[in-house]
Amino acid sequence: MISIRKVLALGVLAAALALPAAARELSPKAQVAAMKRGVNVLGYDPLWQDPAKARFQLDRHFQILKAGGFDTVRVNLQAFAHMDADSRLDPAWLATLDKVVEQALAAKLTVILDEHDFNVCEADPVACKPRLTAFWAQVAERYKAAPDQVVFELLNEPSRKLDDVWNAWIPDLLATIRATNPTRNVIVGPGQWNSLHRLADLKLPKADRHLIVTFHYYDPFPFTHQGASWADPVPPVGTSWGTPDEHARIDKDFDAVAAWAKAERRPVLLGEFGAYDKGPMDSRVAYTQAVARSAEAHGFAWAYWQFESDFNVYDVDADQWIAPIHDALIPAK
Template identity: 25%
Template sequence: MKHLTFLRHAIVTVFSLQYGMSQITPQQMVSDMGRGINLGNVLSAPVEGNWAPALTQTYIKDVSDAGFTTIRIPIDFLGTRTSGNTSSYSKAAGTSGDYSGTLADYMVSSSYLDRVEEVINWGLNEGLVVVLDFHGKTLKEEFLYTFSPKDKWAAYYTEPTSAKRIADNEKFRAIWMQIAERFKDYSYNLLFEIVNEPYFFLTDVEMDVLNADVINIIRNSGSNNVDRNIIITGGSKNAYEAPLQIGDAVINSDSHLIATFHYYWPRAFTASSGENDNDFDWGNTSDKSEIDSNFGAVQSWSQSKNIPVFLGEFGADNEGGYNYVTMTYGSFGGPENASRVAYHEYLAEKAISLGFAFTAWDAGDEANKTIYKVSDGTWVVDVKDALLGNSLSTPRFKTSKGFRLFPNPASTFIKLQTGKPIDHIALVDINGRIFPLDYNNNDPSIKLPKVNNGVYILKTIFKNGQHKNSKLLINNL
C-alpha cells in the first residue's frame, strides 16, 4: 500500500509540474495528509544539530517506512540565516517615519535555502506530504515577542507605530517572498504554514493582517503558488480556540486555506515531567469528554466556514520523564506509560474520525517528547503504533482518580485516603530502583524507608487492577 501511495504521489508531482494540473481542494489535501509526525528541534534550532542530530535522509525514510503520510518540518529563518539587523531602529511610538530600510536588506542565506530544499526533496521523494512551518527560537525573539506587551516579554515589545515594528514586519514578509520564490514550482504536496503559534503574542486582528499579507505574497509569486494550499491560524487564543479567531475576511479571500491548531491539554498531564505538573494518569470518561467537546467545537466551526482542519501538534511527555540519552527517569516523574499511549491514540483517532489530518509532536531522543529515537533510528513503538492506528485492540490498564496522599513533602511516614483496597505499593527513585512499602488496608499510615532526600514516584496498584502514580518529595530533616 505504501508503494502504491508513493506511486500516486509521484504521478501527481510529475503532472502538476509538467502539465499544470489544477490543485486539489483543501479538503482533499487534508484527507491525503492523514497521519503524520513533526521533525521537531532540528531545523528550528538556532543552529542545526544544537537540539537534535542534524537531519538525514534515513530519518525521513524511516518515517515513511513506518506508515506516516505527512511530515511537518519546523524551520527557523531568522537569526544568522537572514541578513538585516533591525535592532538599531527605535521601539518608541510615532517613529515609523524613521524607518529607512528596504526589502533588499533582508536576504535569506542561499546555502540555507539549499539545505531546506534538500530536506523537502527527501520528504517529497518518499511520497510524503511536506509542511514547511516557520517556527523557532529566534522567530520568537526577533518577531513574535515584539507584539506582546506582557511583562514577561517587555524587553522585546515594540510600539505598533515604531520604526522597529515596521522593520520587523518587512523582514518577516521579505523572508516569505524568498521562500515562495524558491518553491513556487514545487509539487502541490508541499504546503506552507505561515507561522507557528502566533496566538500567544499576536491579537486576532494582528494575525488577520499577517495572514492576509503572506497569503498575497505567496499567491503573487505565481506558478503552483497561485493555488497551493496554505496553513493558517488565528491570534489571541490558543489550543482548539486558535483557528476560531481567524476573521471571515481572510477565510473568504482564498479558496485554498487549511486551518490549524495545537493541543497539549490538560497540561498537568502532558507536561508532567516538569516540577509543577503532576497528573500522571489520563483516560477516564471526563478526560475523553473534554477532548470530544473541544475537538467537536473545531469541527463545527470548520463545517460552518467550509475550511478543513490540520492538528499540527499534540503529545505528552515521555513515560516517567524518561531521558533516552541518559537512560534515566526524570526527577519529577512523568506520565504513566499506558496513559501516554492512550492519550496519543485517542487524539489521533479523534482527529481522523472528525476529518482532520494530524502531525504528532516529536523532537527526538534529546527531548522530553520522544517518538523516534534519532540516535539509533528506532521508535518508541507503542506510541508510534497508537498514532498509526495499529494498537486499537491492545488492552489498556485502567487508572484511578480520587486519591489523596499527605503529607507531601514527607519524612518518616505518609497517609493515603482512597476508597479502593490496595494490592501493593512501592517507592521508585529517579534511577528506577524500587523500595516496596508495607501497607495495611485498615490503616492509612505507611512508614517510609530511610532513603536520600529527593523526588520519588509512589506507585500504587489496587486490587481491582487500577493504578496510580504520584510524586512524593521526601525531606528527612
C-alpha cells in the first residue's frame, strides 16, 4: 500500500501544478458544498485496538460508501485512550489513522477527523484541555500537507462542565491548529451537545474565516432515542413520527439555524442525526428523509449517525445496505 506521506505529497504536488498558490485553499462555503451527504464511521470499531479484528474494511467499505451516494465520512476518533502519560499518541494508532485517511481519500471522500472524547472532557475539563491540545498539535502537524479534503473537527458535542468554558477554549485550540494549518477548514459547534439552541451563545474568532459551524439534531428525543439504554429515563419503545406538525418543526428549527448562519456568514454542517433502530421502521424512514431533505434545502451538508451499530444504514454481517434507511438518505435519481 502506498504510504500516507506519498499520497499527501502527490496530492500537494498535483495541486501545486494545477493551481496558483492563492487558489489552493478551499473556502468553507465550497467545502460544505463538496461535503454534501456524509455518514459517521469507525467510532467503536475494533480496528483501533487491533486492525486484524476490524469490522469496517477500509479498502471495501469506503468504496461502498462512495458508490452508495455518500460524499463524506466523519471519522469518530477516541484518541485519549491511545495516548501515553505525556499525551503522545501511540505510533501504531497513528499508523492506523493514516490508513483510514489514505483509503477514504482514495475513494474520493471528504474526511472529517472528529475528536470524539466528549464524555471524558465533560467529566473533567481540567484534565481534558492539555490532552485535547496535544492531540491537535500532533494531528495538525501530521496532516499539514494533506489536501483540503481532510477537515478537522475540534471536539464532538461539548456539554455539561464544558458549557461554561468552551468559548474560551476555541481560540486556544484553533491557535494550535493554525500554527501548521493556517487555512485548513475546521469544524466547531456550540455547547449542550452541539445544540442548535446554543448557537447564539457560540463565540468564534471573527478574523478566522476558515470555520464551519456544526450542530446535531435528534429532536424529538423521545422518538429518536426510544429504547436507548443510555438515556435517562429510557424513552418507551413504540413511538411513531410523521405528523404535519412534526415535519414543520424540522423546517422551523432549520430556518433558525440558517438565519444565524447567514447573519454570522458561517456555512453549516449537520454533523449527526438519526433514529435508534428500536423505533418503528416506517417512522424512522420518514424522519430520516425529512431531516436530510430539509438540511439540503437549507444549504447544510449533513452526516448521518451512523454506518453500523444501532442507528445503522449498513448491515456489515449481511454485507448490504439497510435499504429503507439508505434510500431515505440517498433517494434514487
